Amino acid sequence: MQLTWKDIPTVPNSNDMLDIVLNRTQRKTPTIVRPGFKIQRIRAFYLRKVKFTSEGFIEKIDDIILKFPKIDDLHPFHKDLMDTLYEKNHYKISLASVSKAKTLIEQVERDYCRLLKFGQSLFQCKQLKRAALGRMATIVKKLKDPLVYLEQVRQHLGRLPMIDPNTRTLVICGYPNVGKSSFLRKITKADVEVQPYAFTTKSLFVGHFDYKHLRFQAIDTPGILDRPTEEMNNIEMQSIYAIAHLRSCILYFMDLSEQCGFSIEAQVKLFHNIKPLFQNKSVLVVLNKSDIIRMEHLDQANIDLINSVKQMDGVEMIETSCINDEDLLAGKNGNGNGDVHWRWLFLILVILNCIGLGITIIILPETCRSLVGNGDPIWAIGLKKLNTLTPEETKLFFRTRMKIHLGGILKPISESSKFLELYEKPPTISLRNYIKVLKMKYILLVSVSVGLQFSLYYAFVVTLSHELKDNYGFKNMGMAAGYVVPGSGLIIGTLTSGRISDKFMKKWIKEDKVIYPEKRLIFQLIGIYTSCIGGIMYGWFLQFHVSVVAVFISSFFVGIGLTWATNSSTTYASLIAKAQTGTAVSIMNAIRNAGAAISSGIAYILINKMGCGWFFTGLSLLVAISTVSVLYVMNQSYKKCLTKELEKAHIDKKLSDNISVSTINLNNSDNKEEKEQKSNNIKHNKLKTMPLRNQSKTSSITPSNDRLV
Incomplete structure (x- = not known):
């Protein structure tokens, strides 16, 4: 939705538009036609000249038509406001005239380009070009009055304030000279003219301020007189439209001193007359100029009149003074310069x-x-x-x-x-690798726990400065110095957590215990529980306005616990995903930042409903409960690691048994070989002696067998 119209280009009058377009045409398309040129070349030149001139006029007209707002597409507030300031019908007729001129110029271009395509000579083409440009100039000259009017509208639109109909809004209304502009100047930094006479404000003025981290716009309206709307002038109607169409809280100002020139009875009567416009809106009656006279000092008749207003449904009342800032709606309290x-x-x-x-x-x-x-x-x-x-x-x-x-x-x-x-080479960065790391449930569970702890820390961060200011009266420098204590906790936690965890890991390795990466998460648990204790202390200390020293001590615990938890979880992620450390850490940081953003947004909403004590207690308990996921990760990893150790021991035992059996078999085989060797030797010795005996026995019987032996 368009809220401001400062970018509308200047609307030239008819003569200026003619000079701009025709001079540019002459500059961009100089005359280069000479006698003796072919007719096709002459036609092409004058066709180009006519088209270029037409495009120049259309470009200027399009800037006007497209940049000016269309009344029917506006919010009802802006629609009625423009109707009051510029007379809606006149505005529409002027834009329609400009749009009609564009259509006529396009028609002239088409007609004369068609004729130029059949030009028979240089003279005929030149005359057709002059006629086309002349007709276009005549059409533009007829826009003299609409263009002048639209330029005046443009100048006024640029001076209108930027009013957002859909944001949190305070509409300040009432009789003239009751202190509306002074109030706006006090709670915002709007440069509003303040004078001691009526009708100083002749148009709407807007200022902005922050209250409890929420942005508000306050609208100062011109004074309203008690008369029918048909008799109201354009200045008063701006106020009526703002009250009627903007979703807002109405601040109706009354001057108890009657220095504005209107009696309390008249101011009450005006309230009753415009009360139908307050339907479905919060209404706060502001009894201004209480530094001059207070309500209890009025006569009984005026007190009864004011009480009749107070007794209406949905109406609240407050006394205030813009001179001594008495009960200035507490709006000023939320409007420090630092908040912006x-x-x-x-x-x-x-x-x-x-x-x-x-x-x-x-x-x-x-x-x-x-x-x-x-x-x-x-x-x-x-x-x-x-x-x-x-x-x-x-x-x-x-x-x-x-x-x-x-x-x-x-x-x-x-x-x-x-x-x-x-140290293997890491994979290239890709979406698939991010999804792969996200599927590692152990990293995800640990990250969620730390993300909840970040939500506790940022809830503490966004509330500390305001609580120091509201409850302990700290100024800007004091509030800034208040963050030194949790900051020192962060530094000390960073320096100690890594060294202590490394020292214990080395000790556990020397003792030959079952070591696994998840054992570092013990220090994350210590950090989370430390932060939770600090968060609960911080909430209840603020609730009961305990000494600020106690608040700073609790903030120190919150800071040191945060760094212990984050450093341990980051180290764990780098050990689990060695080749994708950057991806794992970035995913953990994304979850942490999401928790911090959500907590920062809803912290004050819940604190206003529950109180600081219960809010920080509930959030701390939620963070503490989330450590169940860390304990689950540690337990599962320990079981896996123990199972691997048992499997390794079983494999080693089996290997040792196999080696012993093979050794026994080898020994048995050696014994068998020795026995066989001995038997073979015996047989061999027997064979050596046997031929001699046979020779002695058979030589006498068969002497022919000697050669065989």
């Missing part, structure tokens, strides 16, 4: 993060472990001891170390098989 400017800081951070993310995805790989390993330059010299290095190897060692710290590693620092096996 801190949003720009978040916008800048989002833009920088998007740029950094794009650079990271384009330039950096999924993980740099495949290039630098664990960051030890000793890989580059083949894992040698430093005291045994040659001068060239020493130079290579320090050069590699400098590149690792300063950047510039483009290929692996070692080509050894051990290095390539430990």
Whole structure:
């Protein structure tokens, strides 16, 4: 929905439009026709000239038709407002005249282009061109009055305030000179003219302010007199349309001192007359100028009149003063300058993060472990001891170390098989890899738990400054300094969590226990429970307005617990998805940021309904309950790891049994071979002696067998 019309181009009058278009035509299509040219070339030149002129007029007219708002498509408020300011029928007729001129110019172009296609001579084509341009100029000259009127409308539209009919709105109304503009100037930074006489405000003015992280627009309307709407002028009708059409809260101002020139009775009567316009709207009657006289100091007749208004359904009442800021609707409390400017800081951070993310995805790989390993330059010299290095190897060692710290590693620092096996090359970044990591339920469960913890932390962050200001009277510098305590908790948690977890992991490895990556999640549980304790303390300390020192102590616990949990979960993700560390961490961060965004949006809504104590208690308990998923991950991983150890032990035992059986069999086979060898030797010895005996016995019987023996 269009809310402002400052981009409508200037509407030239008829003479200016003729000068602009015809001069451009002459400049872009200079006369290059000479006697002796072929007739086809002459026709093409004058056809181009007529078409170019027609396109120039149509372009200017289209700028007017398309940029000006169409009344029938506007919100009812803007529609009636334009009807009051510019007279709807006159506006429509002017735009219709311009649109009709466009149609006529297009018709002239078609007619004369058709004639030019059959021109028989240079003179005839030139006359047809002059006639076409002349008719177009006549059509434009007839737009003199509509163009002047539309230029006046354009200038006035550009000065209208940008009023959004669908946002949170306060409409300030009442008699003239009752303090409406002064109130708008107090609660917003709108530059509204304030004078001690009636009808200073002749049009609508808009200001904006923030209250409890919600954006409001406040509309100062011109004063209304108590008379029928048929007799009201255009200035008063702007107020009537704002009250009738905008979904808003109505602030009806009354001057108890009657310095505005109207009695309390007249102001009450006006309220009753315009009350039908307040249907389905919240109404707050503001008894202004209480610094001059208060309600209890009025006579009984006026008090009864005011009470008759107060007793109506849906009407509330408040006394205020714009001089000493007494009970200024508490709107001023929500309108610190920082409430507007801190949003720009978040916008800048989002833009920088998007740029950094794009650079990271384009330039950096999924993980740099495949290039630098664990960051030890000793890989580059083949894992040698430093005291045994040659001068060239020493130079290579320090050069590699400098590149690792300063950047510039483009290929692996070692080509050894051990290095390539430990630090494999990561896959290319793709949507399929993100889906693959998302299917790793252990990472998803751990991320959800930390995301809920982030929601607790950001609920604390968005409420701390306002609670310090509202409950403890802190100024801007004090509120900023209040974030030093949770910030120090974040720093200390970052420095200690990694060192302590690494120390315990080394200790567990030395004790030869069952070690698995999920064991690091013990420190995530410690961080989550620490944050939950700090969150519950913080909520109830604010609820009962305990000393601000106690609030800062609880905020320290929230900060240090957050970093313990996030560092542990990030380390776990890098161990589980070694080749896709970047993808795993980015998914975890996305879940965390989603929790932070939701919490920041609904924190104050729930606090207003439940109170700080119960809100932070409920959120902390929800975070604590989410640790069930972390315990489940640890339990399942321990079972898997234990099963693998048992399988490994079983395989080792089976291998040892097979080796012992084979050894026994080998021994048995050796014994058999020895026995066979002995028997063979005995047989061989027997065979050696047997021929001698046979020879002695048979030689006397068969002497012819000697050769056989």
